[in-house]
Amino acid sequence: MKSILSVFDIVTGSVETVLEFDGHMEAPNWSRDGNALVVNGSGRLFEVDLAAPALREIDTGFAVRLNNDHGLSPDGSTLAISDSSEFGESCIYTLPAGGGVPARVTERVPSYWHGWSPDGERLAYVARRGETFQVYTCPVGGGEEFQVTRGFDHCDGPDYAPDGEWIWFNGEMGGSVQLWRVRPDGSDPQMMTDDERVNWFPHPSPDGKSIVYLAYEGGTRGHPAGRDVQLRLMPSEGGTPEILLDLHGGQGTINVPSWAPDSQRFAFMRYVP
Numbered sequence: 001m002k003s004i005l006s007v008f009d010i011v012t013g014s015v016e017t018v019l020e021f022d023g024h025m026e027a028p029n030w031s032r033d034g035n036a037l038v039v040n041g042s043g044r045l046f047e048v049d050l051a052a053p054a055l056r057e058i059d060t061g062f063a064v065r066l067n068n069d070h071g072l073s074p075d076g077s078t079l080a081i082s083d084s085s086e087f088g089e090s091c092i093y094t095l096p097a098g099g100g101v102p103a104r105v106t107e108r109v110p111s112y113w114h115g116w117s118p119d120g121e122r123l124a125y126v127a128r129r130g131e132t133f134q135v136y137t138c139p140v141g142g143g144e145e146f147q148v149t150r151g152f153d154h155c156d157g158p159d160y161a162p163d164g165e166w167i168w169f170n171g172e173m174g175g176s177v178q179l180w181r182v183r184p185d186g187s188d189p190q191m192m193t194d195d196e197r198v199n200w201f202p203h204p205s206p207d208g209k210s211i212v213y214l215a216y217e218g219g220t221r222g223h224p225a226g227r228d229v230q231l232r233l234m235p236s237e238g239g240t241p242e243i244l245l246d247l248h249g250g251q252g253t254i255n256v257p258s259w260a261p262d263s264q265r266f267a268f269m270r271y272v273p
Contacts, residue, residue, distance in 0.1 A: 002272040003252075005039060005048065008244060009265050010210070010233065015245065018267070019053040024225070026252030027068035028267035030260050031097075032076030037258075037267050040066050045081065059099030062086070068255045069112045072097060073140075074120045080105070080113045080140075082125075092125060094140065105142045114256065115159040115167070116140075117184075124148075124158040124167055135169050137184065148186045156223070157201040159257055160184075161208060161236065168192075168202040168211065179213060179234075192238050197230075201254050204236055207263040211236055212244070214254055225251035231268065248272065 003025040005018040018037065025041040028048075037048045038058070043065045045058040060066065063083035067090055070081045079097050082090045089109040093102035105111075105123065115124035123140055126133045129147070135158045138145040148167060149155050154177075158169040166181040171191075177198045182189040193199050198216035200223050205212070215230040216223070227250040234241040247253070247270045258267040 003041075004270045004272065005037065005053075005267065006270055007260075007265050007267050008231065010244070011264050013244070018050065019048055019055075021055070024252065024271070026269055027070065027255040028258045028269060029071045029256055030258055030267055032072060032074070032261060034261045038070065038072065038079070039269070040068050040070060045070060045079070060095060061101045063093060063095075063102045067112065068252055069114060069125075071113065071116065071256050073116050074118055078120075078140075080116065080123060082111070082113045084109075092123065105140065106138065106145070107142065108145070111136075112156075114157055114169075117160050118162055118164045122184075124160060126156050126158065126169075135167065135182070137167075146186075148182060148184065149189070150186070157255070159203050161204045162206055163208060166204075168204060170200045170202065170213075179211070193234070193241065199232075201256075203254065203257050203259060203266070205259050205263040205266075206261055209236055209263065210234070212254065212259070212266055213241075214250070215241075216250065223251050223255075225249075226271065226273065229253065 003021040007016045029038040046055040065085045066083045091109045092105040092111045092113045095102045111127040113125045122137045135148040135155050136145045152171040154172040168181045171180045179193040179202045196218040198220040200214045202211045202213040215232045231244045232241040249270050254268050
C-alpha cells in the first residue's frame with residue numbers, strides 16, 4: 001500500500017500531493033502556524049515540514065502504540081494523543097508539541113481524543129463506559145469527565161465549532177450514521193445530514209463557515225480503510241453538501257481536525273492499494 005499525504009484547496013478545487021509513503025500513514029493535523037502537518041503511522045507520530053516535506057519523528061516517550069486520534073491545542077503548544085502502550089486500550093495523554101513525556105489525562109479506558117475546546121481548557125473524545133461509545137469531555141489536565149451524548153448506538157469524531165457553541169460528531173441510530181451537533185452541556189442535539197450515505201468525522205473550518213467530512217457508501221459498517229469514499233463540504237448551519245472529491249480512503253483519511261489556519265485548505269490522506 002502507498003499512502004499519499006494531500007492538500008485540498010476549496011477555492012480552486014485543486015489537490016496537491018505533499019508526500020508519498022510506503023505503508024499506512026494516517027490522520028493529518030495542520031500546525032497552527034500553517035507550516036507543518038502531523039501524521040501517525042506504525043504507532044508513532046511524525047511532523048512533515050511543508051517547506052521541505054519529509055518525516056521527522058516526534059518523541060512521544062513511552063507512548064509507542066498511538067492510534068490516529070491526535071491533535072494540536074489552539075495555541076499550538078501541546079499535542080493530545082491516544083495511545084494503548086500502558087493499558088492495552090486507548091488512553092488520552094498530552095505532551096509538548098515538539099515532543100516529550102506524555103502526561104495522562106483520562107483515568108478510564110478506552111478513550112479516544114478528537115477535539116480541543118477553542119479556549120484550550122477541555123478535550124472532546126469518545127469513550128465506552130457501558131455498551132456503546134458516546135461523546136465525553138474533560139479538563140485538559142484531567143479530572144471528572146462529562147457525558148455529552150446519550151441514546152446513540154455509536155458516536156465518533158467529536159470536534160468543537162470555533163466559537164465553542166457546538167460539538168459536531170457522527171452518530172448512529174437504527175443503522176443510519178449521520179452528522180450531528182450538540183451543545184457542550186449535552187442539550188439541543190441536532191441532526192445535520194439526512195441522506196443515504198454513511199457520514200463520518202465532521203470538522204468545522206476555523207472561520208466557522210464550513211464542515212468537511214467523509215462520506216462512505218450506504219450500508220458501510222464502521223469506518224473501514226480501503227474503500228471508495230467521498231470528501232464532502234457543507235455549510236455549518238446546514239444545507240446541501242458539495243462533493244469535493246472521490247477517492248480511495250476511509251480510515252485514516254480525515255479522522256482528526258486537519259484544516260489550515262486560513263480555512264481555505266485542509267489536509268487528508270488517500271491510498272493506493
